[in-house]
Amino acid sequence: MEKSLNNRLSMFGALLCALIAPVSAALDYTDTQSTIDTPQFAVINYDNQALEQLYGQNALDKIEQIPGFALVQNTASRGLSAAGGNVLINGAMPASKSESLSQILSQLPAAHITALHFYSTGHPFGSASQYNQVINVLTHTSSITTNWQTHSKLTSAYQQYRPSELAAQFSVPMNAWKHQINIHYQDDRYQSVSTIESQSAQKIITEVGSEDFFEKLNSRLLSLNSTRYQATNRLVLSAKALQDDWQTDFYRLYGSMHHALNQTWQYNESIDTMEYEFSADWLKKLSQDKQLQLVALQNKKTTNNQSVTRETGEQNDVFKQYKSHQEQVMLFSFTAPRSFLKPEVGIEISRNQLDAVTQASGSQIASRVSEIRYLPFVAFTYTMNSQWKLYTRLNTEHTKLKSTTASTHRSDLNFMKPLLRLSYESKNSWDFALTARRHVDQLDFNHFVASQDAGFDRSQSGNHRLQPSQFSELAAQLNARLMDSLFISLKVFNQWQKDIHEVVTLTNGSAGLGNAGNATLLGSTLSSTLSTDNLLSGSQLSLDYEYSTARYHDPLTGTRATTGLTPHSASIEFRRDMPNYSWGVDITLPESATYFYQDEIFVERDHTEINAFGEYTLSDSLRVKVAVSALNSAKYTYTQTYFDSRRGEIFDGETRFNDQVKPVVTVSLTGTL
Template identity: 25%
Template sequence: MFNVNHALFWLSLSVICATNIPFNVKAAEHKDEVYSTTFFDQYSPLTALDMVNQLPGFTLIETDDDIRGFATGAGNVLIDGRRPTTKSGGINETLSRISAAQVAYIEILRGASGSSDAAGQAVVANVVKLKQGAAKHWKLAFEKTGNGELSPSTEWVLSNHIKGWDSAFKFNAISQKSPRDANISTYGPTMELLSYQQETRPSTLNDIFISGDSKKQFNQHTFSINARVGWSQFVTDNERLSYTQPQQNQIINRYQNDRDSQFYTGELGLEWQKVLAPHWQWRILNINNVQNWFVNSFSFDKPPNEDIKNATRLRFDEHKSEHVLRNVFSRTGGEQGMLKQQEYGLEVAFSNLESWLALERQDLLTPQLTNKRYSQAKEIRGEAFANLNWQWQKLVLDTGIAAEYSQLNVTGDNSDEQSLFFFKPSLALAYNSDKNRQYRISLRRSVGQLDFSDFAASADLVNDREISGNPRLRPETKTKATLAFDQRFAEKGAFSIALYYEWRQHVLEHIILPSGDYALGNAGKAEVKGITSSLNLPLHQWVKGAQIAFQANFIDSTFIDPVTNRNRQLTELTTPDITVDFRQDINQHHIFWGISYQDYQRRKEFYVNEYSHFHTYGRWHVYVEGIVFNDLKIRVDISNIGDDETKWQRKLYHPSRHDALQQLQVTQRHRDPTVNISFSQTF
C-alpha cells in the first residue's frame, strides 16, 4: 500500500526543486531536443547505451515481455526510427553493440509517435546512426565480493562495413559469484520458537552470449538481420544449520540443497523494407526464438551422527519456442491535412512449450516415491491493427485499434482448449504549450502475455513449495488511463510526473483448482493506481559540473482475495521505488564521480497457503571513473554500502490462508558490499 507521507514528501521535493529553477538560464545548444555527439563528449561514452543513459530526464524502458504482441510491449528507444527485430536481450543488448563513435545524434520524440514501434510510449529516444564508420571497443571487469572471491567479466564489440553490410558483433561473458547469508527463526501458532537456522547460500552465475546485427540497402529495399545465441548457468549451494535456540553451538540438523540451472537460447530476427510510393513503405518482420531450460536439484536432511533422511531429487526440463511474422504498411509525411502518419498491418505468431517435471522422494521409513508430470501448450495467434497520428497546431492525437484472435491448446497430465478474442483500442492526446512543456492524457487497453511455464507444474525444494499446472489459464487484460506533465529547462534540466489508474480483468493469482490442487489461475478483477515522477536538476550554479536526479514511483492496488474473500494488494507489486543520484563531471581532468541511494522497498506475495512480506532496506552506491593514457577508461564501483539487507516474513497456513496460522518464519538476509573495477577502451 501507499505510504502517503513518504509519497507526498518525495513528490513535494521534486515539485519544489523543479518550480524554483531559474528558467532564464542559458538555453541548451540542441534544438527540438536533438542531442549531438558534442553533448555527450563530457561523459566519454563507450556505447550508444551509455549515451541514452545520460539523456536528461530520460529513463530507458525495456521491451515489456508481459504484454502480447511484438509492438504492444515496445520499449521507448528506436534505432534509425525503428525498433530492432529482437526480443532476446532487449534494447540494452542492441544499444551496447553500437559504438558511441557510430552515433550521429539522438533525438527525443514527445507525444504520440504514430508508430507501433513505440506504441504506448509518451517519450521516445531515437538513436540515429552514421551511415559509415567502423569501431571497436572492449571492456574487462573484476568484482570482489565480501568473502574475497573475484568475479571476472568481459565484453568485446566489433562494428564495421563488410561488403556493403553495416554490421556489429558482440561477445560477452561473466562468472559472477554472489554469496548470501541469512538467519531464519521459525515460530509456532502461539509465537513459541520452534527452531533457529543459519543459512549460507553461495551462488555462481555463468553467462556466455554472442550477438550481432547486419543491415544493407538494395536500391529501394533494405534488409536487416539480428541474431543472438547464448548459454547461462546458475548454481547454488544452500546449507541451513538448525539449532534449538540462537547463540547455541549444538547443531540438531543440517539441511542441504544443491541446484544447477542451465539455460540455452537462440534467436534470429529478419526485417525487409521497401519504398512503395512517395511516403509509403512496406515492412515484413520475422522473429524466431528457441529456449531450453534444465534444472537439477537435490536436497536432504542430516541430523548429527545419523544417516541422510528426507532426500528429494528434482529434474525439470522445459523447451520453448516462438515464431512471429509481422506485415506493416505505413505512410509518413505528404499532404494529408491533420493526418500525419498512418500504419496498417497484420501479425501472426505461433508459440509452443513442452515441460517435464520429475520428483523423487525417499526417507528412512518409506520406499522411493516418484512423481512425474508432463505438459505441452500451443498457441496460434493472429492480430490486425491500425494506428493513425493527427496533428493540429500544438495538439498531437494518436489513435490505434487492434483485434486479436487466438487458439490455445494444452495437453499432457491436464488438457484443455480455448478460443480467445481481444479488442485493443488506444487513444493518446498531447498538448505542447511550448517546446519545453507538454501535457498528456491517454487511455489504452492491452492484453498480457501468458507465461507458458504456468501451464506446467513446478516445485521449489528449498521453500517446500509445489505448484500444479493449470490448463485453463487465459491472458490478463488491462485498461490504463494516464495523466502526465513534462517540463524541460536549461541544458540538462527535466521534470516529469504521471498519474495512472488501471482496471484489470482475469488477473493472475494463486487459486485452488476444482481438483483441489494449488495453481496460478485467473482470479477476477483488480484496480491499480500509481504515481511516477522524475527530476533531473543541474547544479552548475552551485557546484561546477554537478547534477542530481530523483526518481520516485508509488503503486497501490485493490483486489478481492479468492482464498480469504478479503480485500488485499496484488501479489509481487514493489513499492516504493525511490532513487537519488548525484554526479559531478570534472571535465578538465577527465574525472567523473557519483553517489546514489536506493530507498527501502516492500513486496508482498500470496500463495494459497502462504503469505510473504519482503522488506529491502536502503543502500548506497559510489563510483568514480577517469580517462588515462590512450583513452583508457577506468571505473571503480562500490555497491551495497551499509550492506544489502532484506527481511522476509513468511506466514504458513493449513490448509489455506482462510484457516489458522501454523507457522511464522522470519528470515534476515544479508549481502556484503562489493567492489568492482573495470577497464574499457574504444579504438
C-alpha cells in the same frame, strides 16, 4: 558441450554470410539512416558537445542520464511486440528475443553513437507508436573498429572467487554493409549470509539457524548483425547463439533454541539453457515517405533444470524438468507518415510451442502448450494544429491455444485493444499527454507446467486452463523544463484490471496460478533532475519516485492489495560529469513487496542501499571505471507468516530471514582499437 557450441556458432556464421552475399550483390548503397527525423515532432537532440556531456561507456549509460526519460522494456515472452521497448537504433526496433533491450544497448559502444534524439510526447516511428516517449540512437561506423569491455568484481564476500565479464564488439564496414560481431562471456557470482528464526503460533521461538546462499551464472553469447542502408531500403540480418549455466546452492544449519545446531538442509539447483535465434528486418521506402516493413524471426530455446534437496533424517527429494520452446514470428506493416491521417496498418502472426517433461515425487508429467496468434492493427494520427495531436490505434488479437497434460484444453481467445492518445506540445518548454487504452497481458507458458521454489519451501502445479489478465487504463503525463535547470516528469494512471493472476486452489486441490477476479490499481511516477552547475560545475541531482496502490477482493481475507505490489520506490542520485572524468553517488530507499499464497503471506523488505562510482578517461581509446554497490552492505528481510489451513484463518507461526550482502567493488575497463 563447449565443442558442440563452437561447431554450431561456426555454422551460424557461415549461414549468415551465405544470406548476406546474394543480397549485397542485388542492392546499391547510399549512406543514410533508416527513418529520417521529420520536423513535425518536438525533439531534443543530443549530439556533438551535448552528447559528450552524457558520460558513459555505452548507449545504456548515456540514455539513463537523459532528464525525464524512463526506459521501458517489454517483459512479455512471445511475439515481436514482446521485444524491444521505447529505444530505437537508427529508427528500427531491435528484433531480439534472446536479449533484453538494456543488454543490447549496453553492447553498443559510446564511440559508435553520433546522436541521441529524444521525443517526449510524439514521434514519427510507427514501430514504437504505443509509447509516448522514444529515443532514437543514431550510429555511424566508417572504419574497422574493435571495442572491448572487461569487468572484474573484487570482494571478500566471494572468498577465493573473482567474478569476471568480458565483451568485445567488432564493427566491419564492407562495401555497402555494416557488420557487427558481438562476443560476450560472463562468470558472475553472488553470495549472501542469513540468520533464521522460526516461532510457533504461541510466539515461542522453535528453531534458529544460519544459511549460506551462493549463485553463479556462466554465460556465453555470440551474435552477428549485418545492416545495409540505401536511399529506399534498409535490411538488417541477425543471428545469435546463447548458452547459460545457472547454479544455486543453499546450505542451512539449524536446531532448537539453546541447543547445538545439528540439523542441516541443502538445496542444489542447476539450469542449463541453450538458445538460437535468426531474424531479418526489411524496410522499403516508397514515394512520399510511405514505408513497407517485413520482419521475420525464428527462436528456439531449451532448458534443462535439475535440483536436489537434502535434509537430515529424510530421503533426498529430486526435481527434474526439461523444456523446449520454439517460436516463429512474421510482422508486416505499412505506414504513410506524410499523408493526412498518417495511417499505419499491419499484422503479426506467430506460432509458439512449449514441450515440458517434469519428474517430481516419483512421477513424470508430460505437458505441451501451443498457440497460433493473429494480431492485425490499424492506427491514425490527426494533427489538429502545431501543438495538438490525436493518435488512435486499434489492436486486435485472435489466438488458438491448446494445452495438454492429463487432458487437453482448447481456447479461442479474441480481444479488441484500442488506444487513444491526445498530446499537447507547448511553446513554453512543457508538454502533456492523455492516454486511454485497453491492454491484454500475454500468458506465460511456464505457468502451465509445474514449478517449485525450494528456497522458501513452495511448489505450484501448472494450470493449463489459465486465461490472460487484462486491464483498461487512463493515464496522464506532464513533462516540464523550468528555468533551464529543472526538468520534471509526472505520470498518474488508474487501471481497472480483469482476470488478474493470483495463487488459488486449482480443481485438483493443489495450489497454482489462476484467474482470481477483478482489481483496481492507482499509481504515479515522478522523475526530476535539477542542474546544480552553479554549486559545482557539471553536476546534477536526480530524484525518481513511484507509488502504487491496489484493491482486490480476496475471498479468504477480504479487500487487500494484489500480489507482488511495491507501494513505494524511490532513489536519489548526485553526479558530476566533466570532460575527462565522472563520479556519482546514488541512494535507493527501502522498499517492500507482499506475496499471498493459500496458507502463507510472504513479505520481502530491503533497506537503504548506497552505491557509488568513479570513471576516468585515460586516453582517447581507454576508460576506467570503479563502482561500489551496497557501500553500506545490502540488507534484506524475508518474512513467512503461516496459517493453519488457509490464509486468513488460524495463525500457525512465522519464519524470518535476515539476509546481508557485503559491498562489491567492480573495476571496468573499456577500450577501442
